[in-house]
Amino acid sequence: MIMNEKIKAKEIELTGLNGEDLGIMPTSEALAMAKKLKVDLVCTSLMSSPPPCRLIGAADAKREQQQAKATERPMKVKEIRLTPHIEDHDYETKRRQAEKLLESGDAVLLVVRIKGKEGALAKELLERLIKDLSHVGSKTTGIQLSGKQAAVQLNKLN
Structure with missing residues (x-):
């Protein structure tokens, strides 16, 4: 999961805190909006251009990151x-x-x-x-x- 300044794309497709579509915008503008709202900008997939990203709270981002790690590990x-x-x-x-x-x-x-x-x-x-x-x-x-x-x-x- 790529977050905040680690997103290298010039433009992203942004989804808001409540799931509303905010459209395509420059990454720097999306980061400024995230900082203003005191939330994280998270890239959900790198497979499309521009990559889809969303604004989510810090606690939600950590929880999602832990869930992603848990599902990555294959069952033995x-x-x-x-x-x-x-x-x-x-x-x-x-x-x-x-x-x-x-x-x-x-x-x-x-x-x-x-x-x-x-x-x-x-x-x-x-x-x-x-x-x-x-x-x-x-x-x-x-x-x-x-x-x-x-x-x-x-x-x-x-």
């Missing part, structure tokens, strides 16, 4: 591995780890390694984790049992 899928015979303390550690990852915006793939006939135990463990993490994430797929592992993916709640 992080894998957390468990075993069916997990101790309570280890379970809590893995649950907290998954919770932090979900809160930061990443998806979590919970994987339980299976040996022999531990499939039912693995499924119970994953169902318990899904229930414990339901306040921060929801499952995107059902629990998938395949060969030597059981897995489920959780995404952040919107």
